[in-house]
Amino acid sequence: MKTMKKILLAVILLAALAAGASSIVITNENEYSLVRQFGKVDHVVDQAGVSFKIPFVQSVDKLPKETLLYDLPSSDVITSDKKTMICDSYILWHITDPLKFAQTLNSSITNAENRLDTIVYNSTKNVISSNTQDDVISGRDGELSAAIVENIGDTLDQYGIELLSFETKQLDLPSDNKAAVYERMISERDNIAATYTAEGSSEAQIIRNTTDREVSVMLSEAEKNAEILIAEGEAEYMRILSEAYSDVSKQDFYSFVRSLDALKVSMEGGNKTVILSPDSPIAQIFYGSATP
Incomplete structure (x- = not known):
C-alpha cells in the first residue's frame, strides 16, 4: 500500500513538472512567440524573456523577427x-x-x-x-x-x-538578341561620334578661316606701313640730296666723297695700279690737294 502511494505521488510530481515546463514560453531577441489556444492566436509575445501559457491547452509558434x-x-x-x-x-x-x-x-x-x-x-x-x-x-x-x-x-x-x-x-539582355542590341548601340555611338567630329571639323575650319583672314589683314597692314616707311625714307633721302646739291660747298664735298669711294672700289684686291688722266675727277682731287 505504501509502495502504491509512492508511485502515485511520483506520477503526480512528474505531471506537475511536465505541466510547469509546458507552461513556460521563452522568447529570444530575434523572434516573436505566437501563443495559440485551440488553433487560434490568443496573444503575441514580442519582447525577449520568459512568459507563461496554459499547459496542454495553449501552444506556441515562432516567427522570425530579424530582417x-x-x-x-x-x-x-x-x-x-x-x-x-x-x-x-x-x-x-x-x-x-x-x-x-x-x-x-x-x-x-x-x-x-x-x-x-x-x-x-x-x-x-x-x-x-x-x-x-x-x-x-x-x-x-x-x-x-x-x-x-x-x-x-x-x-x-x-x-x-x-x-x-x-x-x-x-x-x-536575353542572349539571343544581346549581340544585335550591342551592335545597334555601337552604331548609335558611332553616329554620335561622327556628328561630333563633323561639328568639330566645321568649327575648326571656321576658326582657321577667321585666323587666316586676320593674318591677311595684319600682313596687308604691315606691308602698307612698310611701303609708307620706305616712301618716307626715299623722300627724306631725296630731300637730303637736294639740300646737298643746293649748296656749292656741299656739292664739292659730296663729289670729293663719291670720288674717294669710287677710287676705293677700283683699288680692291692685290697688285692694282690706277692710271688717271689729269682731267679725271679723281685725279682732280689729288691735283686740287697739291695746288697751293
Whole structure:
C-alpha cells in the first residue's frame, strides 16, 4: 500500500513538472512567440524573456523577427520601346505585425515569399514597362530600385510585412538578341561620334578661316606701313640730296666723297695700279690737294 502511494505521488510530481515546463514560453531577441489556444492566436509575445501559457491547452509558434532575404527568380520584363530584358534581383523584408502575418499567411514564410514574389514582380514589370531600355540601364543604380519600392507602396501592410529594400543583381539582355542590341548601340555611338567630329571639323575650319583672314589683314597692314616707311625714307633721302646739291660747298664735298669711294672700289684686291688722266675727277682731287 505504501509502495502504491509512492508511485502515485511520483506520477503526480512528474505531471506537475511536465505541466510547469509546458507552461513556460521563452522568447529570444530575434523572434516573436505566437501563443495559440485551440488553433487560434490568443496573444503575441514580442519582447525577449520568459512568459507563461496554459499547459496542454495553449501552444506556441515562432516567427522570425530579424530582417529576411528573399532571392527572387529571374524574370523577363519588357520596356516601353518593346525590348525584352532579364531581371535578376533580391529583396530584404521583415515581419512588422505577427498577428496579421499569422491570420493572412498562416504563419508561413513560404506563403509570404510567394506573395512577395507576385507583388514585387508586378511592380518591377510596371516600372520597367514605363521606361525605355536606355532609361532602365542608366537608372539601374538606385533610381530603378526606389521607383519599384515606391510603386509597391503600402500593399504589404495587409500581410504584416514591410519591404525594406529591392536590389538588382543583374539586369541584362536575353542572349539571343544581346549581340544585335550591342551592335545597334555601337552604331548609335558611332553616329554620335561622327556628328561630333563633323561639328568639330566645321568649327575648326571656321576658326582657321577667321585666323587666316586676320593674318591677311595684319600682313596687308604691315606691308602698307612698310611701303609708307620706305616712301618716307626715299623722300627724306631725296630731300637730303637736294639740300646737298643746293649748296656749292656741299656739292664739292659730296663729289670729293663719291670720288674717294669710287677710287676705293677700283683699288680692291692685290697688285692694282690706277692710271688717271689729269682731267679725271679723281685725279682732280689729288691735283686740287697739291695746288697751293
